[in-house]
Amino acid sequence: MPVRLAQPSEDSVGPFNRLSASQVNAYRSCPRLWFYEKVRRLKMPQIPVLFIGRAVEEVVCRMLMESPALLVAKASHDTLSANPLDDNGVPSRTSTDPWPAERLLALPSNMCPSTIDELREWAIERIKVHLPVALESMKLEWLKNERKAGEWDTVDPDYCLEMCINGLEFHLKEVQRCIDMNGGPNLKSWRRGNRDEWPAPDARRYTLANNHPLAQEGAITLLEAWELSRPWFVDPNAGKFAMNAVHPEHWFQGEYDLVYRWDGRIKIVDLKASLGRGDRSGNYVDQLQMYAMLWWVTHGKEQEVEFLEIWYLGANKIKTIPCPNVSQMAEMESELQKMWTQLRATTPGLDECPPEPAPVRGFKEGGIAIEPPDEVRCDRCDWSQICPGGDGDDDLPLGGSIQLPGMSTRFDLTPIGELNPRMTLIGEVFTVMGLKEGRRPQVIISQGEKFAKIQFLVDSHQDGTPSWPDSLSKGDRLKLDNVVPTANWKGEIELKVDPHACVIHASSDDVGSDLMEFRARWNVTGKIGLSI
Numbered sequence: 001m002p003v004r005l006a007q008p009s010e011d012s013v014g015p016f017n018r019l020s021a022s023q024v025n026a027y028r029s030c031p032r033l034w035f036y037e038k039v040r041r042l043k044m045p046q047i048p049v050l051f052i053g054r055a056v057e058e059v060v061c062r063m064l065m066e067s068p069a070l071l072v073a074k075a076s077h078d079t080l081s082a083n084p085l086d087d088n089g090v091p092s093r094t095s096t097d098p099w100p101a102e103r104l105l106a107l108p109s110n111m112c113p114s115t116i117d118e119l120r121e122w123a124i125e126r127i128k129v130h131l132p133v134a135l136e137s138m139k140l141e142w143l144k145n146e147r148k149a150g151e152w153d154t155v156d157p158d159y160c161l162e163m164c165i166n167g168l169e170f171h172l173k174e175v176q177r178c179i180d181m182n183g184g185p186n187l188k189s190w191r192r193g194n195r196d197e198w199p200a201p202d203a204r205r206y207t208l209a210n211n212h213p214l215a216q217e218g219a220i221t222l223l224e225a226w227e228l229s230r231p232w233f234v235d236p237n238a239g240k241f242a243m244n245a246v247h248p249e250h251w252f253q254g255e256y257d258l259v260y261r262w263d264g265r266i267k268i269v270d271l272k273a274s275l276g277r278g279d280r281s282g283n284y285v286d287q288l289q290m291y292a293m294l295w296w297v298t299h300g301k302e303q304e305v306e307f308l309e310i311w312y313l314g315a316n317k318i319k320t321i322p323c324p325n326v327s328q329m330a331e332m333e334s335e336l337q338k339m340w341t342q343l344r345a346t347t348p349g350l351d352e353c354p355p356e357p358a359p360v361r362g363f364k365e366g367g368i369a370i371e372p373p374d375e376v377r378c379d380r381c382d383w384s385q386i387c388p389g390g391d392g393d394d395d396l397p398l399g400g401s402i403q404l405p406g407m408s409t410r411f412d413l414t415p416i417g418e419l420n421p422r423m424t425l426i427g428e429v430f431t432v433m434g435l436k437e438g439r440r441p442q443v444i445i446s447q448g449e450k451f452a453k454i455q456f457l458v459d460s461h462q463d464g465t466p467s468w469p470d471s472l473s474k475g476d477r478l479k480l481d482n483v484v485p486t487a488n489w490k491g492e493i494e495l496k497v498d499p500h501a502c503v504i505h506a507s508s509d510d511v512g513s514d515l516m517e518f519r520a521r522w523n524v525t526g527k528i529g530l531s532i
């Protein structure tokens, strides 16, 4: 089963506290980096390339979901998009609504591809229908992202198309293999309408009442091979993170990209819209081996993955990863459980996550290992400006300036001890209300053309004297001693009078600050001492 949902009655971990392969890789590459991203929740600048991978994966999956026996090449992008979903965003097992593929009659055979080349042409047309929609949707998501960085114009739709077609070519090899094996051991069962518990998404319901509507007789046909060899993947219409495989004890989870199983052997594929160069390619090897462990554990430790592949769609290359054996998977499971206890059972502090980066690994196009480059991880790290591994400092900086990751300008910092939130000023009463009625007075003072409201928060100063004089009239000259200036939501200046401040009549030689001298916003840095 490529999906194993959490069991709410047994899940004491919760969806946000599970370990994932990306967390494990982040921690192994540098504990401090993990801390910044997973505990402090700092988000790296969101550049367009991070969104492109999702668009390419979605297009490949939407194309795989469709059938050349049901859709003409130019059919609308949303023909199969209305799958019924349950409350959790998972394709519904109980809905009685019709599924999109059930509404479509099979096309006459003269409108369907009859050779692999015609099948390729049909699939490329489907990619061309889906790609602009997926890219536009990702562009909108990027535009809305508060941490967006870079320029969307750097996205090359032709390169994205090329990557999708590379994915298609890899899949067509599976289709051809399926034909060569006459459908493998499951053809009969598939024709009778039997489905896996989590079928490959094809816009049909989980169980079929009769034979598969596209089943033929005799040797497998091209269109049957397309259907039968379809891998499992997350239904592109499902909710985000709705279809994970969750460890039976709930402390680890993963989401597979493609799972091939038509020939009775399990192959997990990870799609990468990249060339496969650089340190990250090492993470992908570990990620897939963790997935092999997850598959084994979620199948009662009785079924093993036989093939692991990374499809580098940018390089048009497949990298084969060795599958771990049972003792390696058992060791991995135990190691990851310890890591979960260390990182997620309770949250470690900054001091427990030292800035100790692992050496940078070297990989060339296609994820092929090469000599490590002559560089340290901190040189390219998004957090080097705040981390002691780069230019940062764990101790409170005394002022100075800082350039936050993803920002182009530096900010001057003020030491918290130097902030003075109070001021003393002289002003004339412009209006006064409420004093005669025995209420806290509402007073507006002026300084030339400038005005401010006085807001009395208390009736008396901490030394027991009244917070305002007995009598107040328009034109009276007042001394506002130690008041706290703020700006309200309308942008008006308000002078707050608390137990440390008071308002008295001013003498002729009293002097005070100008109303406009106060500053309501400051840049400071600090550490959270206690959060409640």
Ligand code: SF4
Pocket (backbone or CB within 6 Å): 030, 031, 032, 033, 036, 354, 355, 356, 357, 377, 378, 379, 381, 382, 383, 384, 387, 388, 389, 390
């Ligand atoms: S700057 Fe270096 S030490 Fe700091 S988080 Fe990045 S990699 Fe780790």
